[in-house]
Amino acid sequence: MMIAIMRRAIAVTINGKRHSNEVEPRLLLIHYLRDVLGLTGPHIGCETSICGACTVLVNGKAIKSCTMFAVQANGADVLTIEGLASDGNLHPIQNAFWEEHGAQCGYCTPGMIMASKQLLDRNASPTEEEIRHGLEGNLCRCTGYQHIVNAVKSAAAKMGA
Amino acid sequence: MASVITEQEKLIGKGIKRKEDPRLITGTATYVDDMQLPGMHHACIVRSPYAAANIKSIDIKAALETPGVVAVYTGAAVKDVGPVPCGASLPGLRVPHHHILAQDRVYFVGHPVAVVVATDRYIARDGADLVEVDYDVLPAVADPEKALADGAPAVHPQWPDNVAFNFHQENGEVEKVFAEAEVVVKQRITSQRLIPSSMETRAVLAEYRSGEKALTIYSSSQIPHLLRTLVAGMLGVPEHKLRVVVPEVGGGFGSKLNVYAEEALMGWIAMKTGKPVKWIESRRENFLTTIHGRGHVDYYEIAAKKDGTITGIRLKLIQDLGAYHQLLTPAIPTLSVLMMPGLYRCQTICADIVGVFTNCVPTDAYRGAGRPEATHGIERMVDMLAAELKMDAAELRLKNFIQPGEFPFASATGLTYDSGDYAKPLKKALDIVNYMGLREQQRKARAEGRWMGIGMSTYGEICAFGPSPATPAGGWESASVRIEPSGKITVHTGVSPHGQGEETTFSQIVADELGVDFNDVVVLHGDTAIVQYGIGTFGSRGTAVGGTALYFALQELKAKIKRFGAMLLDTDSVVYEEGRCACRKTGNSVSLAEIAGASYRAMKLPPGTEPGMMATYFWEPPNFTFPFGAHIVVTEVDKETGVVTIQRYVAVDDCGKILNPLIVAGQVHGGVAQGIGQSLYEHGIYDDNGQLLTGEFMDYAIPKITMMPWIESEHTETPSPVNPLGVKGVGEAGTIGCSPAVVNSVVDALSPLGVRHLDMPLSPEKIWKVLQGGQA
Structure with missing residues (x-):
């Protein structure tokens, strides 16, 4: 019944650091990050790529890491929430989520912040409608999203200043 | 970046950013699934x-042979573990024995039958796929009204009528009032099943230390101490040998105000295998097996005079309980009855609840828990009455409100409303939207053939649960405050915040009361090994009850600080201000850190005073609190598609004194989002065979960011006399106030078509059918 699973060697740059591991082909990127590397900032909320709690940037693009295999990230450059602050300084988006009360239980927050980063990387001064469109793939059950919209607006203003 | 508060000024009332957030925004918070034990x-x-x-047979052989599978257990192995507890008691309540794994029969889709334990989470799933269960399928019933019909399949064979309980409450001369009423309006109103959908599913990790015979259960819960007491009982573990730790919790909304089979099951497995074991609920399991909310079919009648005076309210409430009672399942509809009269003076009420078993997952407390259903009912009925009498909906409400001079007010259902000025938020909301102007706009819109609606709700709620006699397990709350020798402050609270921000609001209270730096306070919670017994976070009680316990602990501590201060200053009388004890006569003063240090060093003690600087207070609230407010919603219905667009959402909430407006706004927004979810999008649907058709986020539509309108949130502040902070609670207000305002608005929009009532959710399909001239 059990098929012997051949492990594959992968090398992934995560938050600027290169990691080499042998993984099962079926291992999801989110489990590679969380269980193998201990990067537990990205969360699992649905396992069906709807909620976005697992969002990380793969080669600069927001990806739901619950529906990507770790082997598919071989050779990629991955940024997780843990890599967003630099030299102990919070990223302006992180700061804006703090200032504007963009997080309540915090479970969706890492994914929401990473999706916001992609949004602002692509559009430095989005309108409210563009913010909502850009974060449509990330669910939050606590905030009603209003403070998240405020946070992204505020971050855009600070980053543009 | 705004500086974290350091200046010595009053912090209560300020929108201080939360001290919880640094760990949340950097991905360094620890939720259960973030933990790995050796x-x-x-x-x-x-x-x-x-x-x-x-269940005819279960074949676990193939699963057991899977490399990496450690054990497989079925119902037989755990038959002696105590049942999943029901904490609610009602006269004559039928309570089915709720085993942690099914024995010889299953009662709902998702019922746990076996558990596979493996070295790896993927292998555990492989093993589960290989467990072969042979079932003899029986007829099921998933609709509570069908379950009451003659000949319906019996959910529990020993109770063929499917009735778990009947509950009756009345006040006043009901028959006479209805017989003599000038107007009676009747309507069947449903509050559909909702799926709470916290973003973090349930999660349990258990560890057993055989040398100490000590079990630790980490669980994503709202009630660490109650969980400990109840799971200890289920497993036969002495309570002091069970530690429950609730780390970061990714939302609960009532769904984690419970004790679940899996919490005991993981504890049992950890003891059986001697190894730590983790179970993380999948989203599909969350939809199938974590409690649902609502599930009402309500038959309302409202009696009134022609001038609009409401004279009586009658309700037959059919509660879909599901297959079992979870912790509070049967108690939830009784809260609906308590809330039945809403904000209105009416003293004649009659309610009959029938609690019905169905082959579905149990319903239980979900944000609002019984009160949204009641508010939806009364606020829909008041609108229908206004339509019947051709009165303005706001005018009818103002006419029937309890007046400010009537508090404390004895309600028809036996409650004592603490304080209120119900016209105030309504008038404020009407002003904000320019109500008369809006009605004019609506006339123009209708002339242009557009369906624009204006709807309102004026809600009240029962919060700050609650006086202990009114609760199953105690309604008090505890706090301890410890000033360390250096003057830093550690608070232990019995509440268990999971997004509500009490680490921040409680630090504000401490900073103001003791005149210390906000950053010198740490608030700890959720670990039964370090925090004194507490009740937990639910029912908008965290700040109103837990914060008040903290307030009283601080008063005790201040008295002790002053005794030490007086001793150190060698005087009889000191004042305590801004973190220092001072003698007015000499002008000498001593800092809190010096006092704390002296209290531990204890070279000398004030007469009759113990060393150390700590106070613990268990506060029993004398009453609930009763927040209230008014929401006004402007909608437009698309004539082609039936899509409802919310054009304006104005919420004026009175939650008593506001400690942190930023946090209060967040609570209102989130509450409204869940109300809009119920009004327009969400519906937990079972088919006739008891299959959940909405088993994923693909089918069950919680609001996305593009589905939410901008919420204009305002407040009035009527302090509660129940506690010295004057707070009432705000966690559930948005949800309770929302759904009737949205539905009233859409019904108003469609009223020219003769529409008088619509049941939630107001999906485009449902509205489209109405627009085509059919029935909803």
Whole structure:
């Protein structure tokens, strides 16, 4: 019944650091990050790529890491929430989520912040409608999203200043 | 970046950013699934695909042979573990024995049948796929009204009528009032099943230390201490040998105000195998097996005079309980009855609840828990009455409100409303939207053939649960405050915040009361090994009850600080201000850190005073609190598609004194989002065979960011006399106030078509059918 699973060697740059591991082909990127590397900032909320709690940037693009295999990230450059602050300084988006009360239980927050980063990387001064469109793939059950919209607006203003 | 508060000024009332957030925004918070213990196993649960079936056999051989599978357990192994507890008691309540794994029969889709324990989470799932269960499928019933019909399948064979309980409450001369009423309006109103959908599913990790015979259960819960007491009982573990730790919790909304089979099951497995074991609920399991909310079919009658005076309210409430009672399942509809009269003076009420078993997952407390259903009912009925009498909906409400001079007010259902000025938020909301102007706009819109609606709700709620006699397990709350020798402050609170921000609001209270730096306070919670017994976070009680316990602990501590201060200053009388004890006569003063240090060093003690600087207070509230407010919603219905667009959402909430407006706004927004979810999008649907058709986020539509309108949130502040902070609670207000305002608005929009009532959710399909001239 059990098929012997051949492990594959992968090398992934995560938050600027290169990691080499042998993984099962079926291992999801989110489990590679969380269980193998201990990067537990990205969360699992649905396992069906709807909620976005697992969002990380793969080669600069927001990806739901619950529906990507770790082997598919071989050779990629991955940024997780843990890599967003630099030299102990919070990223302006992180700061804006703090200032504007963009997080309540915090479970969706890492994914929401990473999706916001992609949004602002692509559009430095989005309108409210563009913010909502850009974060449509990330669910939050606590905030009603209003403070998240405020946070992204505020971050855009600070980053543009 | 705004500086974290350091200046010595009053912090209560300020929108201070939360001290919880640095760990949340950097991805360094610790939720249950973030923890790994040495030698930890993973569990995966095999669940019934049928709503009703006899289990003929279970073959675990193939699963056990899977490399990495450590053990497989079925119902037989755990038959002696105590049942999943129901904490609610009602006269004559039928309570089915709720085993942690099914014995010879399953009662709902998702019912746990077996559990596979493996070295890896993937292998655990592989093993679960290989467990072969042979079922003899039985007829099921998933609709509470169908379950009451003659000949319906019996959910529990020993109770063929499917009735778990009947509950009756009345006040006043009901028959006479209805017989003599000038107007009676009747309507069947449903509050559909909702799926709470916290973003973090349930999660349990258990560890047993055999040398100490000590079990630790980490769980994503709202009630660490109650969980400990109840799971200790289920497992036969002495309570002091069970530690429950609730780390970061990714939302609860009532769904984690419970004790679940899996919490005891993981504890049992950890003891059986001697290895730590983790179970993380999948989203599909969350939809199938974590409690649902609402599930009402309500038959309302409202009696009134022609001038609009409401004279009587009658309700037959059919509660879909599901297959079992979870912790509070049967108690939830009784809260609806308590809230029945809303904000209105009416003293004649009659309510009959029938609690019905169905082959579905149990319903229980979900944000608002009984009160949204009641508010939806009364606020829909008041609108229908206004339509019947051709009165303005706001005018009818103002006419029937309890007046400010009437508090404390004895309600028809036996409550004592603490304080209120119900016209105030309504008038404020009417002003904000320019109500008369809006009605004019509506006339123009209708002339242009557009369906624009204006709807309102004026809600009240029962919060700050609650006086202990009114609760199943105690309604008090505890706090301890410890000033360390250096003057830093550690608070232990019995509440268990999971997004509500009490680490921040409680630090504000401490900073103001003791005149210390906000950053010198740490608030700890959720670990039964370090925090004194507490009740937990639910029912908008965290700040109103837990914060008040903290307030009183601080008063005790201040008295002790002053005794030490007086001793150190060698005087009889000192004042305590801005973190220092001072003698007015000499002008000498001593800092809190010096006082704390002296209290521990204890070279000398004030007469009759113990060393150390700590106070613990268990506060029993004398009453609930009763927040209130008014929401006004402007909608437009698309004539082609039936899509409802919310054009304006104005919420004026009175939650008593506001400690942190930023946090209060967040609570209102989130509450409204869940109300809009119920009004327009969400519906937990079972088919006739008891299959959940809405088993994923793909089918069950919680609001996305593009589905939410901008919420204009305002407040009035009527302090509660129940506690010295004057707070009432705000966690559930948005949800309770929302759904009737949205539905009233859409019904108003469609009223020219003769529409008088619509049941939630107001999906485009439902509205489209109405627009085509059919029935909703």
